[in-house]
Amino acid sequence: METAFLPGSGSTAEFVSPATVVSGRGSTGLIARVLSSRLRLPDGASVFVAVDDAVAGAGLLGPMLDALRATYRVTVVGGFGAEPDDDRIDRAAARAREVRADVVVGAGGGSVMDAAKMIALLLENAGGAADWLGPVAPPGGVAPLVMVPTTCGTGSEATRAAMVTVAGSKRISATAGYVGTAVVLDPALLDGLPGRIVAITGMDALSHAAESLMSTDRSPMTVHHARAAIALLVDNLEAACHGDVEARAACLWASHLSGQALNAGVLLGHSLAYCVAHERSVPHGVSSGLALPYCIAFNASGLEPECARTLARALTSGRGDDLVDAASEVQALLNRLELPTTLAELGIGADADDRIAQRCAAEYPRTNNPTPMTVDALRRLVPSMRTGDLGVAFEAALTGTATLGRE
DSSP states (O other): OOOTTSOOTTOOOOOOOOSEEEESTTGGGGHHHHHHHTSOOOTTOEEEEEEOHHHHHTTTTHHHHHHHHTTSEEEEEOOOOSSOBHHHHHHHHHHHHHTTOSEEEEEESHHHHHHHHHHHHHHHSSSOGGGSOEEOOOTTOOOOEEEEEOSSSOOGGGOSEEEEEETTEEEEEEOGGGSOSEEEEOGGGGTTOOHHHHHHHHHHHHHHHHHHHHOTTOOHHHHHHHHHHHHHHHHHHHHHHTTOHHHHHHHHHHHHHHHHHGGGOOOHHHHHHHHHHHHSOOOHHHHHHHHHHHHHHHHGGGSOHHHHHHHHHHHTTTSOSOHHHHHHHHHHHHHHTTOOOSTGGGTOOGGGHHHHHHHHHHHSOOTTOSSOOOHHHHHHHHHHHHHTOHHHHHHHSOOTTOOTTOO
16 A cells, blocks of 8 residues: 555645636637636726747737637737746736736746736736745735646646746746636647647656656645646647547647646656756756656655655556656657757756756745755756766665665
């Protein structure tokens, strides 16, 4: 019987999730009904829509915008870019305030949805995005949010976190009010995605699920969602990259489930991903996917045997109980998806090793990481990321007679 995932005596775990999830092909056309029935939004209310420029330009949001315009006053704003900064968010928030928006709709990938979250906060509170970093409790709350993901990666529609770039560094703003009031999951929005984008965003979703499964803040609910997400991604991601419509729908659901699993939080893998972004500008799914095998290796000695077995079985589709095999399986998947597995492939040399280790420990610590993220341990880990040597990665944090997930 696996008991490692049950909260300990006297412990508590909070699990927040969207109040309403509408799913199915063509479900974006129902968004006006969602606003009316679930948010009680009256006819003629002001709806502010933050969009991804490429998705909007391809006409994929037409049915949604037509449905909204038939009932409400709609303001559409794009221009957020791949990594929205506080200046772009503040400009969009000023526009939302100007039109007295009653609700914010975010339609796009994680960056657009994160921007929508901060716009909704700024609608109800003074200041700019840079004033609301870290865990926050905005006195005015957060305006109602409807999230429409257009990739199968971030799960941002279900998380209490928003990432924003401030002074060149990615920073987090976190509050339960960021969890979407309503979410629309329409697989039709993924039909035109290039296979490489599906691969990149899918690996981000896989990293979310795997990291949350290892988190010391996990709960039975987060474990349940993480295991379901991993199973869907392992079984469907490659077919989704080749255009399989049903596989893409499965990956969209997996992304959403992994977002809910993030009630347990991300780990070292995401910290490393942010540090890699300081060295080379790459999509977040590239850096988080690259970091995942090394995150698994680093944390192997800190995981309970039941947790290690569950993660290994999930990532290997039940073929093994060993985290060495699980980390290798993730690397093999990255290779099949033609995504980088080492820092060297990104052109990041040995001169960056110490910078990455120090920044990771200082700027992106994780108290829920099962193995302490000390600078010395990270200095041993980062060279393995450059060379791809998983053996070195497993040794980086290994002490005493740690079992690497074996009994």
